[in-house]
Amino acid sequence: MTMYRCVGLTVKSDFDKKDAVIQDVLGVLCPLGIEVRVDAERMEGLSCAKEYAALRTNERIDLLLVIGGDGTILRAVRELTDFTVPIVSINRGSVGFLTEIHSDDVKQALPALLNGEGALDERALLHVTVHRGKEVLFNGHVLNDAVISQGAIARLVDLSTTVEGEHLTTFHADGIIISTPTGSTAYSLAAGGPIVHPQLTATILTPLNPHSFSQKPLVIPGKQKVVVEVLPRPNRFMDIQLSLTLDGQTYLALENEDRVMTWMNGTTVKFLRHKKDMFFATLRSKLKWGERLED
Structure with a gap:
């Protein structure tokens, strides 16, 4: 049984409407009986924008799913009005220091987080x-x-x-x-x-x-x-x-x-991750530490 009953969903502004990632995400959420609120402004033209309620920043959600890169996450944090809502990010960008799930791993990784197997990573604003x-x-x-x-x-x-x-x-x-x-x-x-x-x-x-x-x-x-x-x-x-x-x-x-x-006045934003502290692993991966330079 998932601990999240209502999940918000937002994507990067130039999101490809034919991308299968959104369907993978909905394929995980819907069978669990989760209410999905979609960022209809940026997902106009997608069938899911008609099937699910529009996301409003002042409405209460239990979790925010962000599909995109670090820029999409920064925009989502700026628009978030309730900083107690944790964020799960699915990488569709380039570097992705803040993202948690690769788009190819949605079907395997997302259910585990929804079932309470993740840890909160708080970042100071x-x-x-x-x-x-x-x-x-x-x-x-x-x-x-x-x-x-x-x-x-x-x-x-x-x-x-x-x-x-x-x-x-x-x-x-x-x-x-x-x-x-x-x-x-x-x-x-x-x-x-x-x-x-x-x-x-x-x-x-x-x-x-x-x-x-x-x-x-x-x-x-x-x-x-x-x-x-x-x-x-x-x-x-x-x-x-x-x-x-x-x-x-x-x-x-x-x-x-x-x-x-x-x-800093103590305000933080919360990211839901598989492990609480993967910072050094992220540095090695994103900055290519320890890898040989190609000619």
Whole structure:
């Protein structure tokens, strides 16, 4: 007997309607008597979108199934209103650091998780607020990172950064990545940041191409509040477009003296996995550690 009575189902935006994975998933859920709520907006045209109730983010579900890659998971987490709902991810992307089940293994792996054989993997979310004077432009969470960067014109910008009210430094750089341990294997890693175990409550500050060679990535306690302020630019550089990108998907244009604040407030998202800690195995698999380089 499954412990999940109502399951939400969502897919990546460019999902192939002829893909057999969705039928494999429904073939597992329906015989168990599970009510399925489908993300009908992204699955329009599929027969299952007519047969099952539409998924609404404010409706109570016991489990959320995500078919796609890491980007689909990041979008699903952003739209989730109840962070107590565990997520099971089926990989249809490329790297898939966050995904649990390969699409070829759905019929074997999914029933075991539904029958309570899995373990919860909690990942800390980073709370982000954006302030322009007294106005709050954004108030929400990210799973991976918040990135301040410039647009098409390549010119360094000045970002005054404080931690818990103490001035850390002013980064003269292309920008800065503020990431969670989960996000440490994403953009931050590509920019030279460290890999941080996801069970740690930490925030990683990774400057993008800093002018000063001594300004290196920094790991700080996650509960400490980071404030990054865009320092005024000379008029001749006002055509430089600064932006804040959240989890690679949400974009906000930044102006002089805008402030981006981040900290971890204890909010987590839960992933249902076969084993509680497979982080090192994931690193070996996804980053090809220990494999010989081909000519």
